[in-house]
Amino acid sequence: MKKTAALTAAAILVCSAAHAATAVSIGISGWTGFAPLTLAKQAGIFEKNGLDVTIKKIPQASRHLALASGDVQCAATTVETWIVWNANGVPAIQIFQLDKSHGADGIAVRNDVSSVADLKGKTIAASAPGTSPYFFLAYILKENGLTMKDVNVVNLEPGPAAQAFVAGQNDAAMTYEPYLSTVRAAPDQGKILATTLDYPAVMDTFGCTPAFLKENPEAAKAFADSYFEALEMIKAEPEKSYGIMGADVKQSAEAFAGSAKFLEWQDKAANQTFFEGEFKSFSAKAADLLMEIGIIKTKPDLATIVDTSFIK
Missing domain, CATH: 3.40.190.10 (Periplasmic binding protein-like II)
Incomplete structure (x- = not known):
């Protein structure tokens, strides 16, 4: 009997270890486009998918420093910013698109x-x-x-x-x-x-350090899946979702919904289309402008700063 109990306890420990949530910190801002990440956290979607996520609000100007120091392992930012970070010695890889600004x-x-x-x-x-x-x-x-x-x-x-x-x-x-x-x-x-209705030049993606992606491919897939689930929740329960997301930036559900009208969150299908076309052309144009205004001295290999395997 004791032996059976011991085996059962051991099995529980093994099972718990196998399903232990991956602890990860992400750096974002209060930008409306990033709000589904907050929703995924607050609504338990990350947790359901095996992620123990800590969200840190970090200004875009210093978000790469948090990545470089290891304070966060993943972040959300605009497409051209990943080019800047990689060109300036902070390697990071985009894994899915978050949103596209349509006047936001x-x-x-x-x-x-x-x-x-x-x-x-x-x-x-x-x-x-x-x-x-x-x-x-x-x-x-x-x-x-x-x-x-x-x-x-x-x-x-x-x-x-x-x-x-x-x-x-x-x-x-x-x-x-x-x-x-x-x-x-x-x-x-x-x-x-x-x-951005006049100049469509702001689109956001989510990415992580190469080390995190190499060590935690399942967690990276869980991030993408969780984001898409959060978008489904917004469709199914808009009032509840807007309330949660709005509270994070001290807005009412109604005010937040008003802000959200000026952008479009990108689901899995939109992601796949984006990375095959617009992402490539915009990244090339952005890299040229970043060189021109002196933000970067050399262009990183644009093909190496994205991994779309997690949205397939």
Whole structure:
């Protein structure tokens, strides 16, 4: 009897070890596009799929430092930022797409600014070089025959940039949802000159360090599966989902739903289409612009900074 009990206990220990959740920390921001990751955490989807996830809110400008130090093993950021990180000595591999901005990123300007050309000589609040808002500003300017040398940039993160703008500071601000809605709600202070509807240059992906992916391929697959499950939950239980995601950024479910209208979360089918086409063309164009504005000195091999095996 004792022997049987001992064997049973041993079997339970082996089973528990086999199903032990993989502990992993991820670095994100309060950007609306990343919110399904928060939902996957809060709704128990990560846990169900064998992941013990710690979410850390880290500004994009320093997120790569957290990856390099091992403080986080995975992160969410824009496609061109992975190019910057890899070019500057922080190896990381994208494994699935999160979202595509459809008006959720933009530039707010005073009401006397009627075109991008009018930005010449203006003071614009934007995150530091190497971040999405900085890149997006450079992208908009280039598409209109201007360069970053034609404007004065004040480094502010998207939230503070929007707050400063509605408080009357600076001529323009680069920001994104949910902070862009702060500007939408204050028409007396200015207007939104252009967004990703005009310049489709902001798309986000999730990735991890090569070491984490090599050691934890099942966990990487679980991340992708969990994200897609979170999108299904949003469809099935929108009010509950928006409530959970909104609470994380101090928004009501209704306000968060309003922000979410300006982007499109990408399901598995959309992921597969994206990586076969737009991802490749945009990454090449982005790498050229990053070289031009001095963010990177050399281009990484773009084929080595993505692994789509986890979305198949």
